[in-house]
Amino acid sequence: xxxKKRRNVKSNMFLNIVLCSVFLLLFLLFxxxxxxxxxGDSKVTVNINSKYEDKGIETNFLNEKEKKKIKIINNVNxxxxxxxxxxxxxxxxxxxxxxxxxxxVKDLSAPEIILNGNKTEYYCPNGKYEEAGYxxxxxxxxxxxxxxxxxxxxxxxxxxxxxxxxxxxxxxxxLKEKDDEKPTIxxxxxxxxxxxxxxxxxxxxxxxTDNCDSEITNNIxITNNIxxxxxxxxxxxxxxxxxxxxxxxITRKVKVRKDLEPNTIYLTFDDGPRDxxxxxxxxxxxxxxxxxxxxxxxxxxxxxxxxIVDEGHSIGIHTASHKYDIIYASVDNYFNDxxxxxxxxxxxxxVETNLIRFPxxxxxxxxxxxxxxxxxxxxxxxxxxxxxxxxxxxxSGDSSFAMNERKLYNSVTSSLSHDKYNVxxxxxxxxxxxDALSAIIDYAYSNGYKFSAITSNDMLIRQKVNN
Ligand code: ZN
Numbered sequence: 001x002x003x004k005k006r007r008n009v010k011s012n013m014f015l016n017i018v019l020c021s022v023f024l025l026l027f028l029l030f031x032x033x034x035x036x037x038x039x040g041d042s043k044v045t046v047n048i049n050s051k052y053e054d055k056g057i058e059t060n061f062l063n064e065k066e067k068k069k070i071k072i073i074n075n076v077n078x079x080x081x082x083x084x085x086x087x088x089x090x091x092x093x094x095x096x097x098x099x100x101x102x103x104x105v106k107d108l109s110a111p112e113i114i115l116n117g118n119k120t121e122y123y124c125p126n127g128k129y130e131e132a133g134y135x136x137x138x139x140x141x142x143x144x145x146x147x148x149x150x151x152x153x154x155x156x157x158x159x160x161x162x163x164x165x166x167x168x169x170x171x172x173x174x175l176k177e178k179d180d181e182k183p184t185i186x187x188x189x190x191x192x193x194x195x196x197x198x199x200x201x202x203x204x205x206x207x208x209t210d211n212c213d214s215e216i217t218n219n220i221x222i223t224n225n226i227x228x229x230x231x232x233x234x235x236x237x238x239x240x241x242x243x244x245x246x247x248x249x250i251t252r253k254v255k256v257r258k259d260l261e262p263n264t265i266y267l268t269f270d271d272g273p274r275d276x277x278x279x280x281x282x283x284x285x286x287x288x289x290x291x292x293x294x295x296x297x298x299x300x301x302x303x304x305x306x307x308i309v310d311e312g313h314s315i316g317i318h319t320a321s322h323k324y325d326i327i328y329a330s331v332d333n334y335f336n337d338x339x340x341x342x343x344x345x346x347x348x349x350x351v352e353t354n355l356i357r358f359p360x361x362x363x364x365x366x367x368x369x370x371x372x373x374x375x376x377x378x379x380x381x382x383x384x385x386x387x388x389x390x391x392x393x394x395x396s397g398d399s400s401f402a403m404n405e406r407k408l409y410n411s412v413t414s415s416l417s418h419d420k421y422n423v424x425x426x427x428x429x430x431x432x433x434x435d436a437l438s439a440i441i442d443y444a445y446s447n448g449y450k451f452s453a454i455t456s457n458d459m460l461i462r463q464k465v466n467n
Contacts, residue, residue: 034061047108107165111138122178124212138163179244183210192383197258257459260421267292269428273300291453295357309349314453316355328367363463375467391463392425405432
């Protein structure tokens with residue numbers, strides 16, 4: 001009994017060992033059987049119309065040849081909402097192995113609301129905000145502007161929209177009551193006005209506009225410090241405030257100047273200086289005790305410029321180049337040219353003259369060839385820049401080719417008047433002007449005329465502007 005029992009125990013143990021071994025073998029076999037696994041999750045949600053790239057699979061114990069046998073079934077269509085599957089199938093003689101992934105295509109994108117205007121809009125106090133407009137677009141539904149819900153309160157507007165997949169968008173526009181824009185004042189008439197001494201000043205007024213206030217011109221407050229009985233520079237102030245308390249102020253310059261004297265001759269010489277003529281003219285003027293006015297160029301010797309000033313004559317600016325096609329081509333050209341002569345005079349004499357004479361006079365029409373309307377602009381602009389321009393009321397004719405000393409004498413002496421001022425245009429570059437001058441002065445003196453030079457206290461002499 002004892003022996004038999006021992007034998008049974010022995011055979012049971014053997015059986016157990018065999019069974020265990022078989023299981024172990026099967027387990028090892030299973031471990032080493034070729035397998036495929038999904039990379040990444042088995043369920044993936046994808047936005048519609050986006051590109052989907054599957055992460056693929058990993059394999060175990062498959063050589064390259066076997067890997068090629070893996071079949072892929074993929075019918076994912078990302079342009080259409082729905083649930084799709086991607087299958088990877090491996091098949092050999094013994095078994096079939098399959099893994100699959102679920103792909104859900106959904107509309108995940110919210111619509112976009114685009115505001116015209118600004119994120120923060122300002123509107124006038126007591127005014128109304130005018131909607132600047134908006135648009136709404138969705139990746140699936142397209143233009144859904146008409147689906148936008150707009151709610152408005154005092155300080156904001158909220159724009160809400162939902163697409164067909166219930167994706168929502170909200171955009172807010174802030175509203176602020178504000179008026180920090182100043183009114184704009186526009187003067188009627190010229191910014192710079194020359195007024196003859198003792199003549200009353202006529203206010204031409206101004207108009208005002210404002211971004212918020214509709215009627216504001218009547219609120220303009222006009223004050224001035226003009227004393228028409230005294231030569232001087234004055235100002236008219238135009239002030240206006242809008243309801244938002246924004247104030248604007250502009251000024252008009254009023255220059256009171258004395259009229260040139262009647263029975264007086266103002267000899268004015270253009271185009272010089274020129275050696276050989278200007279020097280002689282200066283000698284004659286000195287000898288006769290006459291003061292004249294020279295509108296100079298960049299020609300001639302510096303010495304003559306100094307003499308003009310040293311000997312008590314008035315000096316003004318004519319032009320540096322005297323080339324109409326250059327100086328009248330643009331406002332900048334004109335002032336660049338002017339500045340050259342101004343600097344020359346200043347450098348040589350220390351005089352900062354503001355007297356000018358336009359080449360061809362302010363009434364010239366030749367400038368139209370180079371720039372339409374330029375004289376209208378220049379005649380205003382020179383005044384705004386502090387210059388005073390002087391045309392003439394007697395043309396000596398000395399720039400004419402047919403002129404000679406005798407004719408010039410006759411032309412000038414026959415044009416003189418005791419009742420008015422006599423501003424005579426002459427050219428100190430001309431020999432017959434040089435030669436006739438002494439006799440002209442003698443004639444004038446013996447007929448009771450006086451001579452004077454133009455100064456910046458004198459009223460402008462203006463011809464009619466034709467361009
Ligand atoms: Zn000239």
